[in-house]
Amino acid sequence: MDRLDELESQSVYVLREAYAKFSDLCMLWSVGKDSTALLWLARKAFFGHVPFPLVHIDTGFKIPEMIAFRDRLVRAWSLQMLFGRNEEALARGATFPGGALTRLECCRALKTEALKHVLDGSWPRYRVDPATGEYRPVTDRRPFAGVIVGLRADEEGSRSKERVFSPRDRRGDWDVADQPPEFWNQFKTDFAPGTHVRIHPLLDWTEVDIWNYIDREAVPVTELYFDRGEGRRYRSLGCAPCTGAVTSTARTVAEIVAELTTGSLSRVAERSGRAQDEEDGGGLERLRSEGYM
Amino acid sequence: MDAGRSQRRRLPVTFVGHVDHGKSTVIGRLLADTGRLAAGKMAAVRTLCEQTGKPFEYAFLLDALKDERTQGITIDAARCFFRGETRDYLFIDAPGHIEFLRNMISGAARAEAALLVIDAGEGVRENSRRHATLLGLLGIEHVIVLVNKMDLVGFERAAFEAIAGTFRAFLGELGLVGAAWIPVCARDGDNIARPSARTPWYAGPTVLGALEALEDRPGGEEGPLRLPVQDVYRFAAGGDRRRIVAGRVASGRLAVGDELLFLPSGKRSRVATIEVFHGEAPTVAAAGVSTGLTLAEQIYIRRGEIACHPDRPARVAGSIRASVFWMAHQPLEQGREYKMKLGCGETPVVVEAIERTLDAADLSVGGAADRLARHGVGDVVLRCRRSLALDVASQATETGRFVLVDSYEIAGGGIVREVLEDAIDAYRRAARVRELKWIAGGLDAAARRVRYGHGPALVMITGPVDSGRKDLARDLERRLFEAGRHVYYLAIGSVVHGVDLDLTGDPAHAEEHLRRFGEVAHLLLDTGLIVVATARDLGRRDLESVAALVEPDPVVTVGLGAGYAGDPFVQVPLAAYPPHAEAHARILAALENAGVIPRS
Structure with missing residues (x-):
């Protein structure tokens, strides 16, 4: 087995464990390369099916191509996908682009808060009809007990310490100093009522692994990752106001891989284009302990 | 694109040892001295150290969390990727503080090799031994031993030999052999990526050299076929009529047409197809691969069974003797019931006896006991309340080890040493007792x-x-x-x-x-x-x-x-x-x- 085969087998194993152990299971889909690769892995694990809903948190400020790509894939692959947002904050303009909040506060409101409430069912959920592409409200507000997330250990410091099955307490908090042991592919799958669990099938993948896999499997990703003649591309996707493009002429996945392994980006951090990380020395660490992905 | 390079194997290596003996520093120095750090990373850590008024340490490159930087100790195992010359590595920095032993185990258990770091000034300490003992139980055979902080003993050969000699004997008792013994001063980079002029008497490899010389673990294809059944899928969507038995091959290999024996149920069927999404369906599936198959004869099987070849079956246990390590605050107690998880199967087990306890810090043996305390290691007899397919660990590693769950938490791990009684024998015994009492x-x-x-x-x-x-x-x-x-x-x-x-x-x-x-x-x-x-x-x-x-x-x-x-x-x-x-x-x-x- 080569490395991608090993990584794929392990991720598939984790996805199947999650599906066997949780009846209220969903998978976060940011529409970025990692969670789209994860979606592909789910189709591998379940032989072409995705037997749980995808959940997308729409901040209202996502780069428009991301939403178009999302809706296109929902129709092409007949996906069950739910989305939700912080409607109240958006209506009041209580955001960073609205001038009311810092970047970090805005992340907390539009992502962390929205995620928490969409997952626990206290805020409205919508779905994209896979047949027509139309948005419809969803009446089912069952809370999700298991949430599959595509984060990777190499993204930044705090993620390197995540468990594959990572319990959150009632408030959704993560206690990094008191994590359950995890070894021999035996995960924490027994829970006191009220806990929910984040499941991380991509922990051992690096950014280059993801691209190599996308290349090998021909996984579709949005055009934003490629240079379209402007000498720029996105390396990491987020909200339009806080996500900067990197200078790059990579037009294909192979060119991206070359750029990351030996080229101009081989020693630049992946999230360097994400402005909210820079606001505070441990900003992302603090956001994550509060429930940020 | 250099496809060969990106597809290289990634060897997982754990760094273990007593608290403060310098594990994180070794990794930080390895990254720095081989030019593998992202641009600005070193500068960022230096700035942070200035802000917090602390001297720069290479360990901070690894200790990502604020808590850890404040306390100066590693709390949880961190993963970090390292690109070597011949292959890639996943470094797992395991915490050395006793309080975080379960984090150390979580990190170390996935490694194929370990670097054990000993402080030359302090010598072999409690956790040096404890970690080595656990490496043995976790099945990690390759151990590279570093004697760090050689500057504290003036780079003296005698000091190095004394520590190495003591520890070599200890490893021997555990059945472990050191793959290399290296004197280093991680802070200054001696013998990390480059040979040191300060140890002219040392002719062995650097840490980097010793890592590159490690052999990959064989794939497990030679072992007996063990396919723990993870699930049975029947997705009706889109008119899909397949009934797929899904699981990851733990050892051996299976091929289309093979007769399979499922244990503990004892049902048999033949592999009709190996299923795959996107791509050509393979005709064989070997150790390590997550696969799915359809069966020629429709039999009812469920998660937790193990598929084997009928001529090399797994055991179906009624009770077992096992070596366990315990991590929970509440001790393991004789007479109590725990949940055992092995492969994808689980059963309640009762602790019939704690036959022997082992002090992991000095390997001294205690006799029978009625409890095994936190961080303890011992040999126990477990009676399975339901029959479970398993193996003796020396025959098939993956299906020979298990965890014990106590009130929602994974509290301990163990390896099966011996099957004492078959599950059917346990029924027979219970029936005999019933007849006597009738x-x-x-x-x-x-x-x-x-x-x-x-x-x-x-x-x-x-x-x-x-x-x-x-x-x-x-x-x-x-x-x-x-x-x-x-x-x-x-x-x-x-x-x-x-x-x-x-x-x-x-x-x-x-x-x-x-x-x-x-x-x-x-x-x-x-x-x-x-x-x-x-x-x-x-x-x-x-x-x-x-x-x-x-x-x-x-x-x-x-x-x-x-x-x-x-x-x-x-x-x-x-x-x-x-x-x-x-x-x-x-x-x-x-x-x-x-x-x-x-x-x-």
């Missing part, structure tokens, strides 16, 4: 036999859904009754709603359902009746379990459908919906052969 009436079985003109027997009819079990049973009951036999029809479903009221349909209760059904059948048999019973989809082990429970009364097993053809344990294999006259004749013949009814 309060007998004034009549014995012989008196009933004379009165009824026949002896008791269980006719156990099984088969898949829609195979005509119940029709056949009712017809048989009527024919036997008309022939003057004392006979009663008992479907397993009749027991479910009374005797089994406290059980659910959870697959975990299946075995207990069957045990109670066996006990009810035994009661009826004790009255001298011929009991015609039906139950869906019983496998070899299920049939053996029922037989063990009603021993010594005879059992005639009748299997309907292709799945039972050729199974030597099924005395009367028949097609689904068999012609009743033929079935009746063959079952009668079997009852005659068993001496239940006189020959006609």
